[in-house]
Amino acid sequence: MSTNQFSTFRVNDRFYGVNVKLVQEITQAMPLTRVPLAPEYVSGLINLRGQIATAIGLRELFQLASDEEKLKGINVICRTEGPLLALVVDEIGDVLEVEDTAFEPTPDTVAPEVAQFMSGVYKLPNEILSIIDIQKLIQFLN
């Protein structure tokens, strides 16, 4: 039985995961350089040991309500073919290994703002994990 590993995190208590192979590292909040006139979800640029990563605020991207208490600005740094992306999230979860049988496509009822970035969901015993497709994210950004 084949399984997949996902690095999980939360934004506004919502539970998300990305393929662990794409995640380079997780960092605490870092100083951001704002990019004038960029869309709201571009939080800014981060100096990651000499490489520049573009921080994408998932809350803004998914158009979720802002929750002041949760604004921790933890970065999930993802490798892409182009730039480094830093997904700005609230809380980091474990790396989970899930079985393929638990997979299901994204239900239609999920808001399109979020659904357009999802490749599907995994049913876990206590919760449901939404998988973010970095490719779709990049496509959207470009």
Next chain:
Amino acid sequence: MSKTVQESAMQEFFAECDEIIQRLTQVLTSMEENNLSQDAMDALYRDVHTLKGSAQLFGFVGIGTISHALESCLEPVRQGRMKLDPILVDLVLSCLDLISFILQNPHTDLEKDSELQMKMGILIPKLVDRATAKFEAGKTLLHESLPSDEGKPVAEIHLIEELPEPRAEKEALPQQSSIHPGLAESVALVEEPKLAPVTSPSARKNTMEKPQEDHSSSESNSIRVQVSLLDKLMNLVGEMVLTRNQVLQYARLNEDNEFFKLTQRLDLVTSELQDNVMRTRMQPIGSIFSKFQRVVRDLCRDLNKNIELVVAGADTELDKSLIEAIKDPLTHIVRNSCDHGIEIPSVRKSLGKNEQGKLSLKAYHEGGQMIIEIHDDGGGLDPARIRDKAIQKRVISAEKAATLTDAQAQELIFMPGFSTAEQVSSVSGRGVGMDVVKTNISKIGGVVELESVPKQYTKIRLRIPLTLAIVPAMIVSSAGESFAIPQVKLQELLRVDLDEGGKIEKLQGQSVYRLRDQLLPLVDCNEVMGNSSPADRRVFNIVVLNSATHSYGLVVDEIRDTADIVVKPLPTFLKKAEMFSGATIMGDGSVALIVDTEGMYDHALGARRDAHANKNDTKESANTNNDSSVTTTEYLLVRIKTETFAVPLVLVHRLEEFDRQSFDHSSGELLVKYRGGLLPLIEVQELLNIPNEDGSTKGNVCPVVVISKNNRAYGLAVDEIIDITQTENDIVAHIRPKDGLLGTVIAPSGVILTVIDTYAIINKAIGVEIEGNKKVMKKVKVLLAEDTMFFVKRIVKVLTDAGLEVTHAPDGQAAFQTLQDMGPNYFGLIVSDIEMPKMNGYQFAMKVKSEEQFKNIPMIALTTKFREVDQEKGFQSGFDRYLEKLQSDELIDTINGIMGVKR
């Protein structure tokens, strides 16, 4: 995992193929006069063989087939049984082109790409024929079986057998071309009849023996490294440089002597490391120079010119990314020199020049920059001709052109719009002009310099920075954030203190500064970036920047320091704004954006335009889906005595100022010399009988509004030209009925303006009833679709004066409704605006023409959108004629024409 291995192997393959093709091309193009040595020939053959082998290994069947054919045809040459003549060289080069094409489009399905199939189908048999023909002529037999026999007509072989070479070649080939219609250009050039005669077989032997430099010099001391790896190294070194700077700074504060010594050492090693890593990315510029041998050679043939290309400094090194970036601009300049610069041999002879033109390319280092000189001994740039052309192309006004020095006039070739359609030859006119060259060079931080003496030479000098990775920059701050501006773009720094007599002026709402008597437009960095600027700024820090076409001043909060910065790319989705060319990491570890000076300027202009457009948008109803249905009208505000009048801006041709002293009176008419002719002037004040209440005398300088009517220009003399205003309100007629006035309109400010009927004034002044004397021969009912009341009134008047009955609809949708309501036989003509709400003119025309019952009704577009593309679109949508608004005579003539022909 295995996938990446395969991919990297594939990359290797591509790189190798490119290398081979480049080497082959170089050898072949440089050999022409002096034949190849046996060694060089062997190396050439080996390369082709390698190409074939690896192509087949990687499954590139197409390349395999082509290189196999190449190999077969080069085989006898290598064995000395055949000569490598120009025709064969051309053929081989065409094959290499084809291989390059396949390499560049590796995913092309060979089976499905019929064009490629066809090209191959033509080239390969030719190669085979070539080899066969030679053999026949040389009385040798071909033992090797040849791979392809497709499309080789029997009759042709017959021909070749009968005719002695080289004529066999020339006669057989055209016949072949008729068998394969639609030859691609790479193939076509083989058929060019003006080729050097092929030497007879007996002459072959001795030509083979000339010793030649060995081109396949062994390069076993080098390894191939991915560029991405070098980039990474470069990044890391840049990082290290920054860290070193921080350490050095810290060491200076520290008392520890030992630590200080260590840091000194670190400093040295880092600098050396930086130098060396930079060098890994360097490539000799010869890699592109060598391509020009081929370019010039091909051009010479196409243009019937004789040009010698002299290359110097081919081993001068430049960053690889820069080499890529200058390739196209350089190619363009070389093509230009060959096409427009160097004259054809007969002309050169008559000028007493050597028949063979000389084009030299020279590269060298100077002051930390790479200089590339392109020098041709051709006709040079004639300032007078350039001036004429620039005026004709409306790149510059005649008055301005006259003030330019010859050198400045020559620089006009870099203006956008200078080189356009007229000079479209297959050689240099490719829709790109020298302006693109200049922009592209300036994009990489370079400069283009021009020097030319008419009839003697043209020299273009490109100054290119050696590397893009590390650039000196000025750090400025705006709204609390740091930005880096590359030094090359920087002209000077200004500090204007309002309290110390400095002056920033407003021009039509935009800030300008007088810098040595030249107006310097100012762009506020804060504003462009969407921040608010302090309103009470008393001290202006201005960075004067030169972008490709203009200089401007960027107002920043603070000018900080200069620094060497390491340029890091931005993700593409952030580049869209184009205000920033990259980012860099500052000494303190923070990230700063690098300003793209051109982008920033464009953006500043764009932002203004957007603001303008937004104003218009607010008026548009939500259900309109057409592109830009502007319902506002712009008016020019002029003052005559104490009163402000409005002139519809669409009617204004130009604004001028004349000295009253220069007015001429000729039989009661007021005239002034204008653009080589006479401009009739109309004193609006007198014509409208405006009393001279304040008793003021007219100033010496007289502002004139130039109106074009029936292709003639008329000047309306006013007392002052005030401003331009925009309003969505329509003209209300007859509140103050008076000859020469259209009515009144309410300006956004609430002021009521009187609108001048310019045409009526002109008619009145010249005393000729132009309008109304033309009648339409055939009485028809006209449907007019037009949204702007101003034009509705004008057009309805013109049409009714001409004897037509007009029904008006405010937009395309309403017009179509009216058309349907009245049925197909009611209207005999449709006149429509293009830009309308709800349904624009194009959509309207398409809808009308798509209905069987209406499609025969002639349609005339009346618009101010008069560019060629708009016209083209208009005709495509179904309009029969496309006219400019308010050319009433032309409209009536056109209607007469249409009605006469169509019904």
